Amino acid sequence: MTDPRIRRRNALRVAAVSAALVLAGGAVAGASFAPLPEYSVTAEGILVEPVATTQQRACPGPMLTVGADGAVSSSGTPETLFAATSGEVTNGSLSATQNATGTLPAVGALAPVDAASQLAGSQTETLTGEEQAGLAVAACQEGSGDAWLVGGATTTGRTTVLTLANPSQVPATVDLDLYGEGGPITAPGTEGISVAAGSQRVLSLAGFAPDVVSPVVHVSSRGGSIVAGLQQTTVRALEAGGVDHIGPSAPPATDAVIPGVVLGQVAAVENRLGEEGYGDLSPTLRLLATGGQPATVSVTIVPEDPNLAGAVVDVPLEAGVVFDLPVEEELAEGAYAIELTADSPFVAAMRVATADDAGTNDFAWTTTTEALGDTTLAVLAPGEGAALRLANPSDVAVSVTVAGPAGTSSIEVPAGGAAAVPVGASAGYTLTGTEGLHAAASYVTPGQAGWLALGRPAPGSTPITVYPVPR
């Protein structure tokens, strides 16, 4: 027989363990589900409005030719226009360029008026030479320390020139990273390119990367900030095949939009497409995954005219390898916006061509653009067939007011869609309500195509939230 005292103790111990189990379970459950008092101090940043300073926009200057001996020359003179939302624009130019024959690239300056004052400018140049013919349009840009130039080619008949302008008062040192369809390209001379203050350097891309179908150039600079651009000239056999400036694409991101892609004279282009060497007349999207890892980009082609058909394509990208995607879908003549999303950062641009019935053809590079702020200043240098083209990647339709010399009009940009306002060139337009939109201006007439991006002022002068540590 068991001693009753021991039996009682055993029972007590069982009860104690059970109570402990219940208590432990209760403690964890209670802590998990009971509302606990929470206390958190709040981190308050200080929104700092930078003191307004002189703004500058530098244009790429005339279309250039780099001779076999490295001599740089130009044949035409661009027409340039600057405007500001308030204040007086001072028209000037860089003080030096390697171009021995032509005019200096124009620089517009705006003395500080108020923090919101915007400055913009653009240039157009129509060339009619034997080798260089067509319309070249470019936005005049603010300098930056980091730019991705997506476009150009250095195969037979295609020349691409890299321009590096330093409108600042500090000398700049530029490093180039080159990518092609074979992956990253290493070449001597791409590091430590010095650009004196107020001057423009001109480099032939073929010197670094000959015979590359789809180059992408990453320009990073220390010291003064740089306005970088590419200029492509195409000559097929003896026939001039168009000219264009290629401005920087939006910085690498997982979402991007190319607004204002105009497919003009599709039938005329089709006519010439079949000929030997004319393959690059077909619309082509150039993509590069920059994040050091592969990416899958989903491409959505959104027509401005809701009656037209769009298209959706998924493109797998290898890291660091440029991929040219020929847009083979049967797209009707018209204007489109390209919306891209990916699982890893990438950069993109698209080349479109046009032609006239005589077969004269020209191309334009359209790039991804940065999302706009609420107010956007669009300045269109003289040219024909100009239109402001807006794309709205958001889920909400947006109404934009366009104020120009001809008065004020309003336009609805549908959710996930695009819209256009035909405008007269040689004028500045103030667009309000453009928050989150992407916009470009296109100059398309039969046989001539040009395109320029409308951007928000570079983030360098926007307010920034600063957290002093410790407070």
Add this chain to the structure above:
Amino acid sequence: MHPRVTAILVASTGAGILPATLDALAAQAHAPDRVVAVDVGSKDDTRALLERAFPGRVVAERHELGFGEAVMRGIGAFDDPPSDAEWVWLLGHDNAPEPGALRALLAAVERAPSVGVAGPKLVHAARRDTIASFGQTLTRLGATVQLVDDELDQAQHDGQHDVLGVSAQGMLVRRDLLERLGFDPALPHLDAGLDLAVRARLAGVRVVTVPDARVVTSGSPETFGHGHVTPARRRRFARTAGLHRRLVYAPWWAAPLHWLSFLPLAMARSVWHLLRKRPGAVPGEFVAALVAMARIGAVGSARTRLRRGRRLGWKAIAPLRMSPAEVRERRAQHREAAAASIAVEHEELNPATFVASGGLWTVLGLAALSLVLLHPLVGAEAASGGGLLPLAHEVSELWRNLYSGWRDLGAGFTGAADPFAWVLAALGTLTFWQPSLSVVLLVLAAIPLAGLTAWFAVRDVTAHRAWVPAVGAVVWALAPMFLTSLSDGRLGAVLAHVLLPVFALALLRAPRSWPAAASAGLLLAVIGAGVPALVPPLALAVLVRGALHVRRLVRVLAVLLPVLALYAPLAVEQISRGTPLGLLADPGAPAALAPATPWQLALGFPERGVSGWYDLLAGFDVAAWTPAVVAVTVAPVALLALASLATGPVRRAAPALAVALVGFATAVLASTLAVAVDGAEALPLWTGGPLSLYWLGMVAAAALALDGIRVPSALGAVAAVGSALAIAPVALAAVTGAALVQPSTPRLLPPYVVAADEATPGRSTLVLQPDGAGLATRLEVGDGATLDDQSTLAYTATGTSEDGRRLAVLAGNLASESGYDPSADLDEYALSFVLLTPGDTAEEQAIAQRVSDALDGNARVTPVGQTVRGLLWRFPQATDAAIAAAAPTTLSVGVASAQAAVLLVTALLAVPTSRRRVRRVKPEPLAPAQTFEVEDDD
């Protein structure tokens, strides 16, 4: 014919024993010729008793008087002229003389006419065979020595006659001598009789003891009229009397020097008392010194009295003094007697010994594991990352940071020091040639140290199985919250984990020993300084311990003193500015974290993501079952802990589990609190520290369960292996160098800046760090911010300071294309450099690009180039200004000194100076029934 004898009976509230004394007086073989009674402010019916016994011969004194003074009043009441043939017999109300006492005394004085003072053999009232006092003397230095001290009377001292002094009680003294010399009123308690006798000797009169005269005394002799006298109080009386005599006996030219020496001596003797674990004697030491110093008037009159009566030089009495050799001999005897009398404690202890029972091998194994896990840090000069930064380059800077005052963080401000600064100062001093190295060494040694402390703690709470401490050491040293704290650089939590087991042991022993209580106090100070969130639960534990030992409440509560002293200045500041919760903020460099959910906390993991388990399992099929996988590894310890109630001693298991519950609750509460801000992020409290407390309870309970007979031994191995598995992801991250803590140089700013600082010190660097959609900015002075510069006061501030606002505007404009003129800021902050750290996310990289563009385009700064910490720019026309730290104020030096004093006193008390005699008792052979024995937790 016998000479005339007058007995003076002094009574003070002694109605209880007075009748016995009166009877004894009446029963004298030779009765005194007359009796004069002096009643000194009695509060009972003593006076009535005296009146009845000696009607008309009672002198009533309202005020409290010392024995000597009361006697003098009694003599004053005599109406006849003094005669040299009359003797006075001095008795207190407790001094019942044995019948032959007076006869023996008289016989002695009649036999030798040179004798002027005779003292009886004072025996204890309760033990009449024990001598309380039988003659006194002085050492060469003037300290009083009882010639016979609490010795059994076996007639061994009956041969001794001539002495330097005798106790005033029972003393027979010639009346004219007494009236001429008089008792010194400044010696009310002790030494009155001795002093009188010394002066009698100097007057050329002999002082003898009379062995056949036996007089009883209750209580200690000569603290007459004070009822129960505590040892501390008696010590104070003795010291006061000794110092007074020193001033009186000294040559005139030496007296002022003695007077000046009293306070320094009191200081030195206090240190000695603390080392002897007598903190209670310290106040008395100072009181005695001050009282003796204040009684200059009494010293003057005493010196006059001495001079008047003196006939012989001091040399004449020198042979009666005790020689130094004899003093040493007596001390040695006392020590032996004391050691023999200490009760041997019988404790049932675990038979494990450190070397033989695997403790050493466990710790060595853990040390090897630690070197493997943390191999990136081996040989590093400093470590940084997470909550760690290098320490200041100079040890002196570490100690300067202890002051409340100028805090060299950012633009600098005035405020209280973090208690952790004391820990860092002590730590950095260990490797004074390179303070940062101490942090590296601590991190490397933390795992084996934790095993070591846990081994001894577990051994002391268990009783049977010698291998249980080793299991406890492994489970404790490989605890998930500990490893996570290590790899995240939470130095305070690491220290807390290492020290918690010894703190628990010390707290358990605190009621019984001063060294244990003081050690617990110091350990609590370090733990509390490192993990402020642990102060409330540990204070609660101390209070509970105190409530269970009310008789030792003061000693247990003293455990709280050091931590309270360290926190006092910070608490005053935090509370007065309205951010009391800021006291809980983790010290060290601010480091972001996502606190774990309650179930993750219950598994012992402080961070969401379970310290890498989610990442580790992400690629496998079991990813969805991550919590279950982790739970399995921790389950053995948890189940054993719960089972301790069934198999272990409940008296110990229940408190252990209660500690676990309190620790868990603290961790859960800590996870909901974010009291500090770093840039754009609020910083939740680090739950690793509270979780260590939780784990302490769990490991203790599990060890108790394993110690029980019915638990299979294999479970111990299972628990150890389980804990080792639980830390697999943290261990992997550490081995592959992915831990937040990384080896670094002792200075974190780029070498260019450090070199410039060596050339022109005091310049500052503005650090811009992309933070989310914004920009965090901090000012680093000189060669960069260090761990000891950090201040929770700064990170818990609400609202932005004037400097913060100004620096934000400066940083915002430097980060933009801006027309801002920074010249004034350059002067104000002695700004020389701007450092831009790279961003982590795409958003932060865009901000970094913007800032770098803006600075590149800014003609006011010159780019220096890419450095290890980011891009660096320089202001070419840096000003001559330099940020100078404000000197500490008198108040802050005083506060820091007071804090240091508390720590020093505690440290002195903590130094073990006497061996505790613990006899190990082998537990009886294990029998099933024994596991049901309820054991005491002491």
